[in-house]
Amino acid sequence: MNQDLDFTQVPSVNFSRNSLEFQAKTLDENLTQTLTINHSVPKPILQGKWSVIPHLSDPIIADGEHPWIVIKPKKFQKNKVVCSVTVQTNQLKANQVYERQLILNTNSNPQNYTIPLTVKTALIPTILGKKFYILLGITFLILMVALIPAYTYFELAMTWQTPQFIRHPDSYRILVDLLWKGFSLLTAIIWLYQGSKIGLSRGGLWVIPSVLLSCFMLISMIQLIGRLSAMTSPAFINPDPAFLLLFRYSLEFFRFSGRVLMYILGGGSFFGVGVVWGWLTKRYQKAGFEQKESKILAFLIILSSFSWGVVFFSKWLSPLIILTGILSVAGIAKLIPTSVKKRQKVIQAYLKSETQRIPESAI
Numbered sequence: 001m002n003q004d005l006d007f008t009q010v011p012s013v014n015f016s017r018n019s020l021e022f023q024a025k026t027l028d029e030n031l032t033q034t035l036t037i038n039h040s041v042p043k044p045i046l047q048g049k050w051s052v053i054p055h056l057s058d059p060i061i062a063d064g065e066h067p068w069i070v071i072k073p074k075k076f077q078k079n080k081v082v083c084s085v086t087v088q089t090n091q092l093k094a095n096q097v098y099e100r101q102l103i104l105n106t107n108s109n110p111q112n113y114t115i116p117l118t119v120k121t122a123l124i125p126t127i128l129g130k131k132f133y134i135l136l137g138i139t140f141l142i143l144m145v146a147l148i149p150a151y152t153y154f155e156l157a158m159t160w161q162t163p164q165f166i167r168h169p170d171s172y173r174i175l176v177d178l179l180w181k182g183f184s185l186l187t188a189i190i191w192l193y194q195g196s197k198i199g200l201s202r203g204g205l206w207v208i209p210s211v212l213l214s215c216f217m218l219i220s221m222i223q224l225i226g227r228l229s230a231m232t233s234p235a236f237i238n239p240d241p242a243f244l245l246l247f248r249y250s251l252e253f254f255r256f257s258g259r260v261l262m263y264i265l266g267g268g269s270f271f272g273v274g275v276v277w278g279w280l281t282k283r284y285q286k287a288g289f290e291q292k293e294s295k296i297l298a299f300l301i302i303l304s305s306f307s308w309g310v311v312f313f314s315k316w317l318s319p320l321i322i323l324t325g326i327l328s329v330a331g332i333a334k335l336i337p338t339s340v341k342k343r344q345k346v347i348q349a350y351l352k353s354e355t356q357r358i359p360e361s362a363i
Helices: 130-146 148-159 170-231 241-286 291-313 319-356
Strands: 020-023 030-038 047-052 069-072 075-077 080-088 097-106 112-120
Touching: 020 030, 069 097, 080 112, 130 241, 130 291, 148 170, 148 241, 148 291, 170 241, 241 291, 291 319
Parallel strands: 020 112
Antiparallel strands: 030 080, 047 075, 047 097, 069 080, 097 112
């Protein structure tokens, strides 16, 4: 430790984490994590300096900096400090595990603290083969069937007409009808978002259960529609005048509450769509697509399956739906070749620099 540091004893240093683990998803990715250091006694002020234990594989740099690990701040004089540790994988070889030891030299007791650092570098991208395209087509066909609950609800929500309200003209009914359609889309989006979180975190384990749950939610909505229709049917109404008066003023309330519940249940049919999107996103990342590309490709394959499923199964020949289906397929046809060309460039660049990259070897 440098002589300019005060080695008066202060309480032991507390770290927000005891080790650092990095996982690269793409080649030449810069990975950063933070490490918080603190102690509770204000004086004397904690002083520290970071270094990396020399490793046989790492070249020595004249200024003392590490060739691929950057710590900021490298020196500090604070009782609480947030340090960032950045790993530059553009100097490391693909598909290897690198292990290093960070040392923090302080004026505390004990004086030195060790933080293990592990880096798992990304795989070399693979060129997509025939298997990928076959699975893509199969996925499209399966989703056309699996998404039946979603586009059945979508069709019902978009074509459902608001009944005539008491004492309100048709213009008011049109406005209310638009508000209901907006609410139906909102419930679908909420269920979709919740499903996507589960799909991204748990993957394929939830795909089949989520599709079954979507079917159950849709069936529950349809049953509720039947009960509401029976409740408002003239054959159900008691002929007693007092009851008729009460029914007249309570009818709108029952319609409102019943329809809210109906759309909440029906919106659950999009839960499976969200789970499938998250699962496909993870699948395409494993296939070598970048994170953003994976999300877009998963969205496009679902959108195309949804659109053409509406056309072929529901026979809803809406120009907007057909156009959406055409554009989503065109988007897939453009995204995949673009990704393949990008992969080829990345592979070529890596192979040219591979001999200059740092291998991992035992100390």
